[in-house]
Amino acid sequence: MIVFQYDKTFEGLLTAVFDAYSRKVFPERLVSEDEPLPLFAEQVHRVITEPEKSTRVWKALEKKLTKSVCAMLMHVWLSELPESDELLFRYMRKAFDAPMSIATYFADDDVLEVKKIAQKVSREREHVTQFVRFQKASDDLFFAPASPMYNVLPLTLDYFTDRFADQIWLIYDVKRRYGYYYDLKTTSEVMLDNDEYLLSGKLDEALMAQDEKLFQEMWKEYTLSLTIKERLNPKLQRQYMPRRFWKYLPEKN
Amino acid sequence: MNEHVLDKLKVLAESAKYDISCASSGTTRKNRPGTIGSTEGWGICHSFTEDGRCVSLLKIMLTNACIYDCAYCINRRSNDIPRATLTVQELIDLTIEFYRRNYIEGLFLSSGVINNPDYTMERMVRVVKELRTNYHYNGYIHMKSIPGASRELVNEAGLYADRLSVNIEIPKEQNLKMLAPEKDHQSIYKPMFYIQQGVLASADERKRFRYAPRFAPAGQSTQMIIGATDESDKDILQLSTSLYQRPSMKRVYYSGFIPVNSYDTRLPALKQAPLVRENRLYQADWLMRFYGFRANEIVDDSYPNLDLEIDPKLAWALRHSEAFPIDVNKADYGLILRVPGIGVKSAGLIISSRKHRRITASTLTKMGVVMKKARFFITCGELPTFTVNEVTPEYLRLALMSKKSSRKEPDSKQLSFVFTE
Numbered sequence: 001m002i003v004f005q006y007d008k009t010f011e012g013l014l015t016a017v018f019d020a021y022s023r024k025v026f027p028e029r030l031v032s033e034d035e036p037l038p039l040f041a042e043q044v045h046r047v048i049t050e051p052e053k054s055t056r057v058w059k060a061l062e063k064k065l066t067k068s069v070c071a072m073l074m075h076v077w078l079s080e081l082p083e084s085d086e087l088l089f090r091y092m093r094k095a096f097d098a099p100m101s102i103a104t105y106f107a108d109d110d111v112l113e114v115k116k117i118a119q120k121v122s123r124e125r126e127h128v129t130q131f132v133r134f135q136k137a138s139d140d141l142f143f144a145p146a147s148p149m150y151n152v153l154p155l156t157l158d159y160f161t162d163r164f165a166d167q168i169w170l171i172y173d174v175k176r177r178y179g180y181y182y183d184l185k186t187t188s189e190v191m192l193d194n195d196e197y198l199l200s201g202k203l204d205e206a207l208m209a210q211d212e213k214l215f216q217e218m219w220k221e222y223t224l225s226l227t228i229k230e231r232l233n234p235k236l237q238r239q240y241m242p243r244r245f246w247k248y249l250p251e252k253n
Numbered sequence: 254m255n256e257h258v259l260d261k262l263k264v265l266a267e268s269a270k271y272d273i274s275c276a277s278s279g280t281t282r283k284n285r286p287g288t289i290g291s292t293e294g295w296g297i298c299h300s301f302t303e304d305g306r307c308v309s310l311l312k313i314m315l316t317n318a319c320i321y322d323c324a325y326c327i328n329r330r331s332n333d334i335p336r337a338t339l340t341v342q343e344l345i346d347l348t349i350e351f352y353r354r355n356y357i358e359g360l361f362l363s364s365g366v367i368n369n370p371d372y373t374m375e376r377m378v379r380v381v382k383e384l385r386t387n388y389h390y391n392g393y394i395h396m397k398s399i400p401g402a403s404r405e406l407v408n409e410a411g412l413y414a415d416r417l418s419v420n421i422e423i424p425k426e427q428n429l430k431m432l433a434p435e436k437d438h439q440s441i442y443k444p445m446f447y448i449q450q451g452v453l454a455s456a457d458e459r460k461r462f463r464y465a466p467r468f469a470p471a472g473q474s475t476q477m478i479i480g481a482t483d484e485s486d487k488d489i490l491q492l493s494t495s496l497y498q499r500p501s502m503k504r505v506y507y508s509g510f511i512p513v514n515s516y517d518t519r520l521p522a523l524k525q526a527p528l529v530r531e532n533r534l535y536q537a538d539w540l541m542r543f544y545g546f547r548a549n550e551i552v553d554d555s556y557p558n559l560d561l562e563i564d565p566k567l568a569w570a571l572r573h574s575e576a577f578p579i580d581v582n583k584a585d586y587g588l589i590l591r592v593p594g595i596g597v598k599s600a601g602l603i604i605s606s607r608k609h610r611r612i613t614a615s616t617l618t619k620m621g622v623v624m625k626k627a628r629f630f631i632t633c634g635e636l637p638t639f640t641v642n643e644v645t646p647e648y649l650r651l652a653l654m655s656k657k658s659s660r661k662e663p664d665s666k667q668l669s670f671v672f673t674e
Contacts, residue, residue, distance in 0.1 A: 102609075104605035104606055104608065104609070105606055105609040105610075106602050106605070106606035106616075106620060107606050107607075107609060107610050107612065107613075107616045108609075109619075112619055112620070126297070129297055129355075130297050130298055130299055130300075131299070131300075132355055133354055133355055133356065134353065134354040134355050135354070136353070136354070142353065142354070144355070159293075162283060162284045162291045163284060163289075163290055163291045163355075164289070164353065164355075165284045165286065165287065165288065165289070165291075166287055166288060166289050167289070167353055211254055211350070214254060214255075214256075214259070215254075215350055215351070215354065217259065218258070218259050218262055218347075219351065219354075219356050221259060221262065221263050222262055222263070222266050222311075223300055223302055223308060224302075225262075225263045225264075225266035225267045225270070226266050226267075226269075226270045226302050226306075226308060226312065227270070227302040227303045227304050228270055228271070228302075228304045228306075228511065229304075230511050230525070230526055231304040231305075231306075231509075231511075231526060231528065232303055232304055233303070233304050233305040234303055234305075235305075236301075236304075236305025237301045237302065237303055237304075237305045239305075240298070240301045240305065240307065241300065241301040249300070251300055
């Protein structure tokens with residue numbers, strides 16, 4: 001069995017594709033550097049990530065496929081699902097080897113799988129834009145916790161930066177312990193050193209802005225009054241608004 | 254902001270909740286630097302209430318006091334319910350603060366009629382105008398146009414709102430007159446016509462001047478109450494078709510009648526809102542908008558009402574079994590769309606992937622086609638299977654009927670004991 005070791009970054013994966021084509025050796029498994037090698041690994045190659053190689057592969061992909069398909073590959077990468085890197089590797093290889101674009105070849109298992117995972121990730125992205133709730137702190141910062149299933153925060157920045165352009169905000173992924181901070185001009189990635197007090201997802205009342213509590217209360221009461229009692233359908237509610245998001249919603253707490 | 258507003262908010266949400274529309278789609282407005290808000294092409298649902306309906310907009314009334322006495326409405330003047338009125342400033346503050354916290358996608362402003370239609374409409378226009386001009390708010394605004402409002406006010410509202418709407422409520426005019434003697438179709442169709450004129454005029458202007466103001470860029474919508482009066486599904490769907498033929502009409506909503514004023518004898522006594530019928534009407538509506546069906550294909554004189562047990566597309570296919578089976582490897586998009594169990598998405602997938610290789614039953618399953626239904630209506634170059642013509646439409650209807658409803662009917666073989674005391 002041929003195995004490639006790489007550093008589990010997207011650039012690393014693209015470099016692995018480059019190496020495979022230049023050495024004309026195609027791996028059956030991709031593993032990280034500290035992971036134990038699978039049984040029967042006869043031939044092991046260690047991929048050293050190089051930006052020139054990875055950008056070359058990415059550019060070639062953009063030429064071969066469309067922009068939206070390349071975005072789909074990025075989505076699959078952000079899913080962080082086990083073996084999604086091997087799926088991407090196979091997809092890229094098929095894309096390069098096929099005479100015509102494979103973007104619509106949904107009868108192929110890998111092409112369909114990539115589409116399905118990308119769809120799941122983009123749904124999760126949408127869930128984050130739907131259910132992130134800002135809490136206003138006393139220093140006028142709007143803080144929102146999130147713990148999405150896939151690592152979709154980078155995909156939501158367009159939305160948040162465009163929409164909340166005149167307020168300072170921080171969205172923090174409490175599961176992956178990083179976030180994005182917007183200072184009225186640019187959005188930047190932040191990692192907080194002592195973020196323990198944020199992990200509950202609720203601002204302490206001492207840190208809240210004056211009216212914050214009232215607005216949360218108002219929103220909760222509003223959604224309760226909006227319910228038509230003759231048509232109760234909690235199952236449908238859970239289907240559209242999965243339980244895992246409820247812990248940060250003022251209307252559900 | 255204080256506790257009073259909280260109480261008013263509760264009262265007014267309670268009154269506004271029977272308006273079904275919550276769409277926030279149809280406009281894209283990017284944020285201008287330094288201002289708040291943006292509008293996405295597809296709206297975003299920010300929450301869902303316990304009845305499973307989405308909360309995308311802050312759906313609220315300016316006031317729930319009303320001079321009219323419509324039998325189907327919770328806010329009719331003879332009802333003894335708490336009344337409240339929000340000031341223009343309170344409404345603006347609520348919208349902006351909720352928006353900043355990502356609770357909502359925008360504002361849906363409606364109102365009971367106070368004094369006269371123009372007086373009410375003028376105050377509503379003031380809210381949306383202030384939001385757009387003084388607060389530089391770019392979020393979505395859906396505004397109800399009050400029946401009987403003047404052309405000038407409708408025109409002004411269209412400059413600030415994304416979508417305007419007037420509710421038809423009751424499809425037939427004589428029934429509307431019976432339940433709401435103070436209203437007629439004239440007062441509803443007139444503002445609708447003003448909106449349409451505004452949209453067309455602005456579209457025409459923008460062809461010549463790039464920065465000419467947009468007028469209600471997301472068009473208009475309307476709503477009908479289902480089951481309060483004796484209209485058949487045929488009447489309803491034909492009315493929807495004629496509405497959709499108007500250039501600016503984007504959506505018709507159907508609202509299953511909820512007996513809010515059960516004391517009124519003009520209304521039917523219902524145990525529960527006709528939810529299944531409402532659902533079937535929406536399915537029929539989708540067929541007309543996205544599947545290329547015409548109203549008279551779905552319902553006609555011999556079948557004036559939709560089949561509640563099976564969906565309208567399956568019902569059509571069973572009535573027209575001669576059109577099947579369809580070969581998914583050869584048929585064009587329009588025909589594939591007519592197969593029960595294949596939706597817009599899977600039809601698109603089939604068309605694009607059969608360029609590469611032949612489609613088989615197992616690929617169809619993987620693509621998300623509901624083979625339970627579809628397998629009776631297609632061939633895909635495999636061994637012949639039983640199609641609708643072999644198993645007969647009558648049998649298929651029974652087999653595919655939703656299980657829940659068939660279970661409700663008592664089993665005739667089962668003896669039932671009734672114990673009386």
